[in-house]
Structures are given as structure tokens and as C-alpha cells.
Amino acid sequence: MRFRRLSVRYRELGPGAVLRLYGDPWILPLPIPMARPEWRPPVDYCESNGELTVKIEVAGMTDDQFEILLYQDVLVIQGDRPWRSSGAEARFHLAEIRYGPFRLELPIPGDIDRERVTARYEQGFLTVHLPKASPS
Amino acid sequence: MTPGPNPPRTVSVPEIPNLLPILPLRESVMFPLAVMPINVGQERSLRLVDDVMRTSRVVGLVAQRRAQGTAAGLEDLYGTGTAAVIHQMVRNQDGTMQLVVQGLERFRIDELVQTEPYFIARIRPAPEVESTGNEVEALARTVRSLFERLIALRTDLHGELSGVLENLGGNVQVAYFIAGAVPLPAAVRQEILEGDTSLAKLRTLVPLLQHELAVQELQKKITTDTREQLSKSQRDFMLREQMKTIQRELGESESQNSEVRELRQKLEEAKLPPEPRKEAEREISRLEQMPPGSPEYGMVRTFLEWLVALPWAKTTGGEIDIAKSRQILDEDHYDLEKIKERILDYLAVQKLRQERQVHAPAVSGDSSPLPVTPEDEARREPILCFVGAPGVGKTSLGQSIARAMGRKFVRVSLGGVHDEAEIRGHRRTYIGALPGRVIQALRRAETRDPVFMLDEVDKMSASFHGDPAAALLEVLDPAQNQAFVDTYLGVPFDLSRVLFICTANTVDTIPPPLLDRMEVLTLSGYTEEEKLHIARRYLLPKQIAAGGLIPSELRVDDAAIRKIIREYTREAGVRNLERQLATIARKAARWITEGVKPPIVVGPERLQELLGRRRFYDELAERIDRPGIATGLAWTPTGGEVLFVEATMVPGREDLLLTGMLGEVMKESAQAALSFVRSNASRLDIDPKVFEGKSIHVHVPAGAIPKDGPSAGVAMMTALASLAKGVPVRNDVAMTGEITLRGKILPVGGIKEKVLAGFRAGVKTIILPQRNEDMLEEVPEEARGSIRFVLADSAEKVLEVALAGKSAPESKPESGARAIH
Numbered sequence: 001m002r003f004r005r006l007s008v009r010y011r012e013l014g015p016g017a018v019l020r021l022y023g024d025p026w027i028l029p030l031p032i033p034m035a036r037p038e039w040r041p042p043v044d045y046c047e048s049n050g051e052l053t054v055k056i057e058v059a060g061m062t063d064d065q066f067e068i069l070l071y072q073d074v075l076v077i078q079g080d081r082p083w084r085s086s087g088a089e090a091r092f093h094l095a096e097i098r099y100g101p102f103r104l105e106l107p108i109p110g111d112i113d114r115e116r117v118t119a120r121y122e123q124g125f126l127t128v129h130l131p132k133a134s135p136s
Numbered sequence: 137m138t139p140g141p142n143p144p145r146t147v148s149v150p151e152i153p154n155l156l157p158i159l160p161l162r163e164s165v166m167f168p169l170a171v172m173p174i175n176v177g178q179e180r181s182l183r184l185v186d187d188v189m190r191t192s193r194v195v196g197l198v199a200q201r202r203a204q205g206t207a208a209g210l211e212d213l214y215g216t217g218t219a220a221v222i223h224q225m226v227r228n229q230d231g232t233m234q235l236v237v238q239g240l241e242r243f244r245i246d247e248l249v250q251t252e253p254y255f256i257a258r259i260r261p262a263p264e265v266e267s268t269g270n271e272v273e274a275l276a277r278t279v280r281s282l283f284e285r286l287i288a289l290r291t292d293l294h295g296e297l298s299g300v301l302e303n304l305g306g307n308v309q310v311a312y313f314i315a316g317a318v319p320l321p322a323a324v325r326q327e328i329l330e331g332d333t334s335l336a337k338l339r340t341l342v343p344l345l346q347h348e349l350a351v352q353e354l355q356k357k358i359t360t361d362t363r364e365q366l367s368k369s370q371r372d373f374m375l376r377e378q379m380k381t382i383q384r385e386l387g388e389s390e391s392q393n394s395e396v397r398e399l400r401q402k403l404e405e406a407k408l409p410p411e412p413r414k415e416a417e418r419e420i421s422r423l424e425q426m427p428p429g430s431p432e433y434g435m436v437r438t439f440l441e442w443l444v445a446l447p448w449a450k451t452t453g454g455e456i457d458i459a460k461s462r463q464i465l466d467e468d469h470y471d472l473e474k475i476k477e478r479i480l481d482y483l484a485v486q487k488l489r490q491e492r493q494v495h496a497p498a499v500s501g502d503s504s505p506l507p508v509t510p511e512d513e514a515r516r517e518p519i520l521c522f523v524g525a526p527g528v529g530k531t532s533l534g535q536s537i538a539r540a541m542g543r544k545f546v547r548v549s550l551g552g553v554h555d556e557a558e559i560r561g562h563r564r565t566y567i568g569a570l571p572g573r574v575i576q577a578l579r580r581a582e583t584r585d586p587v588f589m590l591d592e593v594d595k596m597s598a599s600f601h602g603d604p605a606a607a608l609l610e611v612l613d614p615a616q617n618q619a620f621v622d623t624y625l626g627v628p629f630d631l632s633r634v635l636f637i638c639t640a641n642t643v644d645t646i647p648p649p650l651l652d653r654m655e656v657l658t659l660s661g662y663t664e665e666e667k668l669h670i671a672r673r674y675l676l677p678k679q680i681a682a683g684g685l686i687p688s689e690l691r692v693d694d695a696a697i698r699k700i701i702r703e704y705t706r707e708a709g710v711r712n713l714e715r716q717l718a719t720i721a722r723k724a725a726r727w728i729t730e731g732v733k734p735p736i737v738v739g740p741e742r743l744q745e746l747l748g749r750r751r752f753y754d755e756l757a758e759r760i761d762r763p764g765i766a767t768g769l770a771w772t773p774t775g776g777e778v779l780f781v782e783a784t785m786v787p788g789r790e791d792l793l794l795t796g797m798l799g800e801v802m803k804e805s806a807q808a809a810l811s812f813v814r815s816n817a818s819r820l821d822i823d824p825k826v827f828e829g830k831s832i833h834v835h836v837p838a839g840a841i842p843k844d845g846p847s848a849g850v851a852m853m854t855a856l857a858s859l860a861k862g863v864p865v866r867n868d869v870a871m872t873g874e875i876t877l878r879g880k881i882l883p884v885g886g887i888k889e890k891v892l893a894g895f896r897a898g899v900k901t902i903i904l905p906q907r908n909e910d911m912l913e914e915v916p917e918e919a920r921g922s923i924r925f926v927l928a929d930s931a932e933k934v935l936e937v938a939l940a941g942k943s944a945p946e947s948k949p950e951s952g953a954r955a956i957h
Contacts (some may be wrong), residue, residue: 034304034313035171035238039223086190095225096188 021031039079045106052130054106059124067128068119073110075128078103142832143403152219152241156196158248158255160207165325166197166218167312168239168264175235178206185225185233185252195223196243196259199326207255210248216262216330218242218881242329249578253632262650264308267335275338276307282345289352311341318348318583357883360508360712379427395437396424402444409448412627416443437563443625444570447578451562451633452543456487461540470670475522475657479537482520486541487645512621513716519612521593524659527709530639533659535581537637538587551592556602559611561624571624574611574631585633593650594640605647612636612653642869660707660888661776661894664701665918670695675714683721691725692717699740703750706896708776708889722748751791765872765936768836768851769894769902770843771886776893778870781848788831796836799844805874806834809853812879812931813860820935822860832856847884848876853931856940861941870894871903871934877930888914895919903928903937 041058060081069076083099086092113133120127159174159181166172174197176185186196198217200207207213224236242258250256264696280301304310315328315337324344331337338485402417419436463474495674522530531547538545548681550573553559562569570576577588596604610616611631621627638654640646646654662670664754672694680690697717722734723746740745764783769776787815792810794803810832817824836843850873858865872890883905892915894902900922904912912920928934 034169034309037169037238037240039352083193083433085192088190090190091186092225093227094187095193095222098223099193100221 017057019069036103038101039098040103040104041105043104051132052108052112054128054130055076056104056126056128057124058102058126061126063121068123070108070112070114070117073108075106075108075130076104077106077126077128144222144785145665150480151192152194152259152261153192154260155249155256155257156194156243156259157217158196158198158245159184160200160213160255161197162200163203164320164811164951165322165329166220166237167316167325167329168218168237168241169309170312170316171223171236171238172217172220174235174237180252180254182231182233185222185235189222194219194240195222195237196245196257197237197239198245198869199322199928209251210245212259213245213255213915214326216242216244217259217561219259219261219638235452248470254475262339263531265333266306266308267333269335272307272335272338275335275342279310279314279338279341279345282349283317283343284605286318286345286349286352289349290725293497310334311337312457314341314345318345319343320348324856334443350883365462368442371566372519381883396420399437399440403440405446406446407449408443412443412448412629415627415718416440416484418912419443435569436620437562439624442579443627444580445585446575446625446629447582447584448629450583456483456490456541458484458487464540464767465536468532468674470673471662472529472533472659475533475659476656478520478562479533479540483540506686512775514733517546517634519614519638519654521640521643521646521654521656522659523643523656525661525708526640527661527707527711527714528661528803530659530722531589532636534587534589537635537935541635543635544579544581544586545589546586547589547591548573548577549591550604550608552597552605553595554597554601555597556604556607557623559604559607560854563623564626569624571622572607574620575622575629576627578629583634584630588634588636590636590638592640593638594642594645603647605650608648610652614651614653615678636758638944641718654673660914661892662710663892663916663918666916667695667701667710667713668697670710671701671713671717675710675717679714679718679721682718683725685725685728690721690727690736692720692736692738693740695740696738697745697802699743702896703752704743704747705753708892716747737863742945762863763862764855765859766855766865767867767899768848769870769872769890770845771889776886776889776891778893778897778899779843779848779851781834781851781855783832783834783852783859785827785859787829789826790829791831793831793833794835795833796838797842799842801846802844802848805846805849806852808877809849809875810834810856812853812875812877813856815877816879816931817860820857820861820932822857826860832859845884847872847886849873850881850905850928850931850934853879854934855933857935858939861939865938866940868898868900869900869903869938870897870901871930871938873905873908873934875931881905881928881930887911891915891923892917896924898922901926901937903934905929 008034041056044053045057046053046055054075056077058079059104061079066077066079069078073132078101080101081099108130109132111133113131116131117131120128156629159176159210161174176182180439183197196217197220201212201214205212218239218243220237220239222235222237226234242262242264243260246258246260248255248257301310301313304313311328311331311334315325324340328337328340331340374513399420403413403420408416419440419905423433423436423440424453425438430603440612459478461689462476462480469476523532535545550558553573557572559572559574561572561575571579575758578584578586581588590608593605593608596607596608611620614632617631620631621628622839643656676692676697677687680687683690701713702715704716707713720738724738728734744750751754766781768779768781771777792807795807798806811824813820813826814827817826834855836848850871853875854865854871862918872887874884876882887904887908889913891902891912895918901924903926906927909927912925926933926937929939
């Protein structure tokens, strides 16, 4: 169901808007903009000879706090960065790090060898490898 | 970690505690899922944010009921707010904070559990209910279409917004989204927030959107209109500036300005009455707007020049001295006693009026058409009409009147005028249009009370261009001419102070309505004696001066002048006489320059040398040499004429042939004459058989001149009787009169002119109708003395006189009469 909604959105905004799509998709130049409640971590998405690599910067997590979903044409990575209260005396001057639920959606080509997809979380980066299916 | 086709887990949102710190918002309302920057400055709010930042980072955002002041308790806040998470926070140098918050969920405040240092409320989450059903569907569609129209109108709303609507989770979010996108007052947004169902929210939204749409449409229209207006006036301005530059380059603008200035100044000086003044002002301001190159510029300028050049207020009529006037008239004209009397009467009236102030002030300046008052009626100038043969002094009489009155004299010849526009002017729209002759003459006169001579009013004719006489009616009618409107000027001009004098050769061709407005004064032709005086006193001195001579150098004796009058001219007036004298004067001038010693004396014997062969011979003696010819007297516009009626008989069919361009009346008159002669043959001592088997031919020379009228009846009867009896008519007898079938002689007009014509021709006896006896008084003494008048009332009496002798008796020349050879 979620898959279906996503596919509609891709088509509507078209190729020119793709980059913006990966940001907070509802934030638009409005008096009061609206956005999804989830935030979106920064991502590198690159392609080499044999595979596609998705690298997400999201620190302060443990392996089991990620949920990675692979649809026919979309890769969804979501999770919840936990927020722990600071000390009673703490007084913030600047707060830019977002906590709580995040969500990332990336389109993927269809020729992925789904059996060989791997993911690893290391030093604050989550890396997902998507090997291309070898032509048979 | 291994990806798999697991159903997606609902991602948790930050938990909302039951006790929530409340941050009051001024003039804004937070919606769930909305992202909003907030500035925080109040001490208690800073404390609140400090505390929240290190704990849950969730605050309750509730709008204040009033925009100003600090909320003191629950009563100052709305009961519904939105719990929001603080995404980002920056503390500024001055201690205030900027936050970026995002709404999470709607809540209602149950109670305040803490007011100091900041509010903490016990809240209860109040999630919106997504309505279902047809109504909400319809409302949603309405809202969307309204919103799309609004986007199209507003440039500040992003075009992509309409696409976003499709992707929002539900109608609740649609409502919030639109409420956030459209500028609305906080109270209205709060109302939308408080609606519990999507249905309620959309219902609130629809009228608001409709209102906003209407306002926007109106605003856009206003903007467009003003822009169009602005751009048009800007464009005009630009073009005008460019035009000015071009004109400056061409060196035109300076002259235009000076022209306009000059016209304005003239306008001031001309003292126009209010109505023409208004018209002139209007035209001047039009002129200023025009480029000098445009064809209309010239038209408008000419019009204005006419307007300012007219004598609206100028008069010259000065003091009138009757004795001096008499002197002036006598100086200029010989005799004409009756006319002079009439003119002096008129001048006397003017003088008395002037002295007794019946006259309106000379400069009234007001020519607007007012109702005619008896006083106006009284100060009207009469319209005189001089009727007489050419050269009798009609025009010069007008000049004398002007001189006597101290007024300007203008003259307009109407001979041959056949177009109404000549009198009244052409419409200004025509190229080369001009005012009529009346206005043109007034401009020449430069005063509004000149003596205005309308020459040859009898020679106007009507054509398809209209009847100029009808236009003249307006000019000459004292009841209308104080507001005479020339078609070209289009504004009234007061003609009531103008003294109009018309001249004509005959009153017969003047249209009766026009004649009715005039006082006719008749100038008859002059006798030889009068002509001699005129020549001596006026013509000869004038021609001597014109020839560059001094009076002592040329002497023409009376006998020579008489000879000129008799043998070189035949006219009622003196024009040809003057011409002959001019010829003599020129010849004299030439001789003097060739060395002949003055004075040059001209006697009758030198005329052949000076003027050539004599021009006129006595016709009577030469023409009447056999029976069947009679001398008639005719009246013509140029004075009287002698004419001959010739009758002859040839064997043939018994009928009457009439030739000589005779009019209907004259032909009938000839038939009547013949019938009378035949029916009374025995009584008239005529052989009744003389007409049998004969065709009778009556001819009246000169054959090329049209003739008409009944007054030749007697002459024709006499000619026929003479023919029938074989007795010639006496060659010194002339006659006039109408004849009836019974032989009665009826009176005719123009007796004076006819008698003078006969006198000039050397007639000794003139037969006149009995009933014309009283008109003999008009005949000048000189003619009366040398002609025998026979008054006849019957044909018998006429024949008795006309056929008295067997042949014309030879007679010796008498004093004052012509010799008959």
C-alpha cells in the first residue's frame, strides 16, 4: 500500500524534481509549510560496474534499530534515533540534530540481484550494497 | 537487518505527555504536520524552551485570543492547540531564540496545572476524525477547485501546490494545508483547527476561499486596469515628449508657441462677447495640443484669426452735422434732390437719437440674441435700396452717406452670386472654407457700424446651391440680424448697427420678401442738361486729375461736351461720358508731353480727331421712311430705350408672324392690336379688304434682344394701322401704352425713363396714356419744355396724332433738342 503511494508521487513530480524529492517532500514555499513527521538523513547513492551503493549518514544508532525494506523498485530505510534527556542543568544554545523517526526512500533499478543485497552499519554510516543481476 | 518483504512498521512519533508546557502564540495558529519558525523573546517562554529542550522537546502551541499582551491564564488562550516538536533551535546574541517546530497532534486543554514561571496544562489528545460520505467528497472537490483558481490568480503561490493536494493523506490535511497556504487571520485558522471532523473544517473553508477568490479577482482586475491606464498615459506622455523633441529639432515649437501667444493677445484686445469668446478659448486650447504640421492646425488657426479680426466692439459713428452733410452730398452729387432729402432726414433722426441717448452705448459688447424690445426696434438702421440705371451714381451716393455720417464704407457686389454660402459662409469642415461676404466685408470695414453697400441685389440668382436672396433675408431683417450666424464662424455677430444700402437696376428681379424689407429710392436717368452739369462739375475735374494734368491745361467747352453726350454716348447715366472725357484727358496729356503748349482747348470740331467717328446716329429719321413703322418707347433696367415696330404684309395665308425675341405678353399684345385694327377697319378709314389673302409680319428690332411687356401695344397698333392705310407714321412721334381690344389705352410704368429716352432720341411729340398724366411731374423740366405730350385714352386719338401728316415734316433744330437730319 505504501508502495503504491510512492510510485504515484514519482511520476507526478517528474525527473526535474527528483533531487528535491529526497528532501522533506512536502516542504514548499508556503506561509505555513507542511512536512511529514519523519526526518530524512543525508545520503550518497553511487553506481559502479557491478553494483549500486547507498551510504547513509545516521549516527547514534545500533544495527537493530534500522529497518530496511526492499520493494520491486524502491529501497526504503527507516528507523528511530532515540533521544535521551540531557542533564537537569543543561541549557541549549544550538540544537540542529534531529532525533526520532526518520525515513528514506530511493528508487532502484529492477535488475537487482535481491538475494545478494547486504547492509552494514559502521562508524555512523549505514551502507547498503545492491549488486546488479548478472545477465544470464 | 536482512531486508525482506515484511509489512512496514508504523514509525513512532514522539510521545506526547499528559502534562504539556504551553507556549502561547500571538497571531498565529499551529496545525498538525505544519513546519513553522517561531521567535521566542519573553522571559517565561525562554525558560520554557530551555526546559523542554533537554527533556521531550515537545511543547503545546496554543493561540492567544488577543494579539497583544501576555496571556495571564486559561481565559486568554483558546482551548485547542497543537503539540509540536522542536526540530531546531538557535539562541541569538540578545538572548532571544529562533525555533523551528513541527506540529504533531491536536489537543484540548483540560486545566492549567502551573502558571509560573510558565504554563503547564493537563491536556487530552484530540485527533481529527476523517469524515466519509458524499458531502465531504463534494466539499473537498469544491475546496480543491477553489484553491486551484486561487493559485492561478496569485503569483506568490507556487504552481506545484495543486499537485501536492493530491498527495496529502486526507481531507483533514487538505484543510490544514489550504488554511496555511491562504493568508487568513489567526482567529479563522483557529476555527479551522477546532473543527473536529474534516467535514467541519472544509465547511468553514469553503466560504473563506470563495471570499478570498472574489477579493483576488477584484484585486487583479484593479491591478490590470490601473496598469493599462498607467501604461496608456505613460505612452501618451512618451509620445508627446518625443513630438516635442522632434518639433524642437525642426524649430517648430517656438513659432507655434508665439503664434498661440499672439492669438491670445489679440483675443484679449478684440473684446469678444461671451459666446464667441468661449468658442475661441476652446479652439485655442485645441490649437496648443496640435502639431503645427497637421492639416487641422491651419484650419483652426485661420478660424481663430478670423474670429479675432472681426470688429466685435469697434464703432466709428461720430457726431453728425446736418449742414455739413448737406454740403458733402452736394459736393459729390448734382441734383438728386429727393434722395438727398431722404438721406438728410435719416441723418437728422440719427443725430437726435444720439443727443437724446435713445441709442444704446456705442460699445455694448453683448450680441447674444435677446428678445426684441421696442427700444431695439427703434435703434434699428433702415435698409435703403437705390434703384436706377447704371452710372447714375448709386454707389457713389452710398460713399457720400458714409462720409456724411463719419462711418466706414464697404461694398459687396452680389451680381452673379448664386450660392447661399457666398452670403453665409462655408462650413469649417470644408477645405479652404471662408466666412460669407457679409462677414468678410465687416472684417475689411474694421468697425461694426459701417455703411454696407450690397451692390446689384437684383442680379443674384438661385441655384441648386440654395438661394442667396433667402440668406440675405436674414442679414437684412432687422428682427434677426442682431444675431447673424455665419456658417463658418458658428457664433452670432450683431449686424443691427450696420447701415445696409442695396443697389439695383430694377426692382422686378428682387424677390418680393427681400424687397419688402427695403426702402426703395429710385434714381432716374439724367437729361442732357444734367449730364452737362455733372461733366463740368465732377467728371471733367476728376479726369483731368486722373490724367496727371492741372485744370488750366485742358479746357473743354460746353458745345463739345454736348456733342459727346449726343453723338458719342447713349445712356441714362454718365459712365460712358466719363470714359470719353478720360480719353480726351489722356490725349491732352500725351500732346503736352510731346511738346504742345497748354492750354489745350477742345471744341466740338476736334472731337472727331480725339474720339474718332461719332458712335450714335439719329435713328428716327432714317428708320421711318415708309408706312408700317412706328416708334415705341421701352423701359429697360439701364434706362429708357426707343424701339421701332415694323409691320409688313405679304401675300399668303392669313396669319400673324411675330419676330424679334418677343415675350408671351408682347405677342398677345400684338395679336390684340391686329384684331383691333381689323375689327375697326371702317371706322379707322381702312379698306377692310386690305388684309385679305395677306400674311402679316411684325418685327421688333434689335432682333437679338429679348423684349416683353404690354406697353408696346399702342406702337404696334399704330404700325399696323399705318401699314393698312399706307400712311407713314410721323417720324418725330413716339408712343407708349397698352391697348385693349376695344381700342382703350391703358397706363404703363417707367414714364420718366421712356420720356428721357425719347428726348435723347430727338422725339418732338410723345403720346402717353391719359391715366399716366400725373407721372409727367417726374419728368425733368428740360425735357418737358421741349417735348409736346399728347395724352390719349383711345386708339383713334393716337392715330390722329401719329398719322397726322402725309410725311415727316422737316423742322429746324431747337434749343435743347436734337437736330433731325
